[in-house]
Amino acid sequence: MVHVVWFKRDFRTLDHAPLHAASFADEVFPLAVIEPSIWDAGDLSKRHYQFVKESMHDLDQRLQKMGNQLHVRVDEMIPVLETLYATWGQFTMHSHMEHGLSHTYERDKAVKAWMDAHQCRWTETPGFGVKRGTYVGHRPSFMKTYLKEPVYPVPRSLKSVNKVPNGFSDSSILDGYTPPGTLASNPLKGGETAAIKQANSFFQTRTKTYLKHMTKPAYSFTSSSLLSAYLTWGNISIKSLHKATQNHLDSPEKKPKKALQSFSSRVYWHCHFVEKVEMKPWINTVSKDPRYEGVRTTNEEWFERFKKGTTGFPFVDACMRFLHAKAWLNFRQRAMLTSFACNTLLLDWRDVGQFLAQSWIDYEPGIHWSQIQMQSGLIAPRHIPIYDVIKQSKETDPDGVFIQSQIPELAACSSANIHEPWKLADNPYIAPMIDYDAILNENKEKLYAIKKLPERTVHV
Ligand SMILES: Cc1cc2nc3c(=O)[nH]c(=O)nc-3n(C[C@H](O)[C@H](O)[C@H](O)COP(=O)(O)OP(=O)(O)OC[C@H]3O[C@@H](n4cnc5c(N)ncnc54)[C@H](O)[C@@H]3O)c2cc1C
Structure with a gap:
């Protein structure tokens, strides 16, 4: 057979x-x-x-x-x-x-x-620490079971079939198909060979600055593990990465233990969130909190400017332009962009989520849609993660190095003015597309007022 x-x-x-x-x-x-x-x-x-x-x-x-x-x-x-x-x-x-x-x-x-x-x-x-037919409460035990399984070795040989069916080709056939959409360029190369190289370079060098630069946009791309895409597309397994991390932690050599432990717990979250889509495959369409249905709308002009990185808010635009170029952002930047679009501009989380899913190379439905709903304030009972984009800009990119790397118009702007160039008499950048404080406060009030309404049945 x-x-x-x-x-x-x-x-x-x-x-x-x-x-x-x-x-x-x-x-x-x-x-x-x-x-x-x-x-x-x-x-x-x-x-x-x-x-x-x-x-x-x-x-x-x-x-x-x-x-x-x-x-x-x-x-x-x-x-x-x-x-x-x-x-x-x-x-x-x-x-x-x-x-x-x-x-x-x-x-x-x-x-x-x-x-x-x-x-x-x-x-x-199962390829992750997720078992079909179980619920959240059972996860930790299965995760442990999964991680205890052996790392299956690469087969030495694999016998081929005597008769190849018609209509199949080698991987060169892939060039003949073009999926829809426009985003194409991609600095991370796919494949198991690239994944192993990426993991090795992380363990050998990037763990040293991993924690320090995790939230710093100018440095996180060169300090983070950048393994998410390889995990998402299965070029490397959670289990083999977990074992490699443990080996480094157990090594008698001096290792950045806190960084390794932090990395290990993040890899664990990967499975935790993958489990969410296993339980709710409709999380890209059904809001966890139905009280917010109809509050967010579609403003085509705002959405287009958000997507292009031309909102007039330097940090928001720099994050978007970086995403276009690198197909990746750190966690804080992703959360801020989502919150800006869904909580400040009040754009529909489904449209925003779809665009961002297409944009980051590591798109993993379980993590992605859980986070899109979470950052839109649809999950926590009382909290809405509303980010002040100017505060974020000053905190994570104080000298404006990141902004300047993405927005040439601001190359000559001083670090004192780069976060809010519209305050200059002669703004060298695009004017902000909204009156930020006014809209932020108005929408904050609107969104929090809904949290106080009696809870209607929440979709499971
Ligand atoms: C709105 C939003 C959408 C996101 N969408 C995705 C997505 O589609 N795919 C994705 O892999 N991550 C997603 N994340 C989580 C996180 O931003 C990325 O995993 C991380 O930036 C990837 O970079 P890294 O590989 O260097 O991660 P590291 O910080 O080095 O972490 C190591 C690994 O742990 C896992 N991980 C890290 N953070 C998280 C997290 N918060 N939740 C679950 N697993 C995590 C990833 O597999 C990651 O590769 C999203 C976050 C937000 C706020």
Whole structure:
């Protein structure tokens, strides 16, 4: 019987339980499918596609060293399964369990129904510390169980199939498909090789300044781990990273222990938030607090200026321009941009969330949509995270180094004026698009007044 390994958001060979399980079989078919319905759903962009393409090329090369290759097709899953069945009859499929939004969850249900109807077995293995069918309270125990599992080794060899079905190609076929959207450039290269390099350089050098620069926009890109995209697209596993961190912590050599511990707890959060979308695959559309429905609206002009980084607020615009260039921001910058758009401009969190999902390369539905709702004040019972963008600018970029790196018009502006250049008699930058204090205070009052209303049924 042929064993298919379906690679989804897990483009790696180390610690890949489905690949490991299939490696004992006589005929193995490594498969990756670009499903237009998933790529057209609105939350993914060209930026992600570029990363996925690089990840697949890298995976293909690794599989070739094992004597096999990655078989790629641009199609929906059911026609793909039909082709496999027409070629071999019954087959077995292995994959990681995917924790995504409703459309991927529904796709998986259709795949399961098809496999059952054709008496083909599909084994889905947890790839994070998340178990299907459990609830928040059970997480810690499963996380421990997951982390205790072995790191599955890279198979030495992988026997290929005797008959390759029609309609599959190598990873070069990926160049023939273009997903919608405009954001394309991407400084981080996708793939397991790049992920391992990134992890090693973090442990060897960046841990030294990790905590110090975590919230500092001018330095966090060169001090943070920058592993989120590799975790999201599965170029490296949580488990192998956790074990590597433990090895560094246990090492007799002098290591920045606080940084390593902090990193370790963040990696743990990754699973915690992935679990949120497993439980609520509709978190990109259904507000956790329905009392806020209808409060936020769409102001096309404001939204366009926010997206382009031309609001007239230097720090907000610098963050946005940096995001366009680097596909990444640190946590505080992401939170501030979300809060500015959803709480100050009162733009709909779903529109803002979709645009930001397309923009950062590490878009992970569970983390992303939980944070978008959280930063829009839809989760905490009493608190709304409203950031004062001028205070944030002065606190995290006191000399304006970051602003100047992104906004050439302000290159000659002094650090005393760079945060609020509109106060100068001759403002060298775009005029602010809103009267900041007035709108912020008005909307703060509006949003907090809703928190005081009697709680209506909150969507689960
Ligand atoms: C509005 C908003 C949206 C976000 N969307 C995403 C997203 O789509 N994907 C994503 O990976 N992170 C997201 N984050 C969390 C965080 O900003 C990024 O994980 C972090 O900036 C990635 O940089 P790093 O890899 O250098 O992280 P590090 O600080 O080095 O952390 C190591 C790893 O821990 C995990 N991690 C760190 N912070 C968090 C967190 N708050 N919640 C869950 N896991 C975390 C990530 O996997 C990260 O790679 C979001 C935050 C906000 C406020």
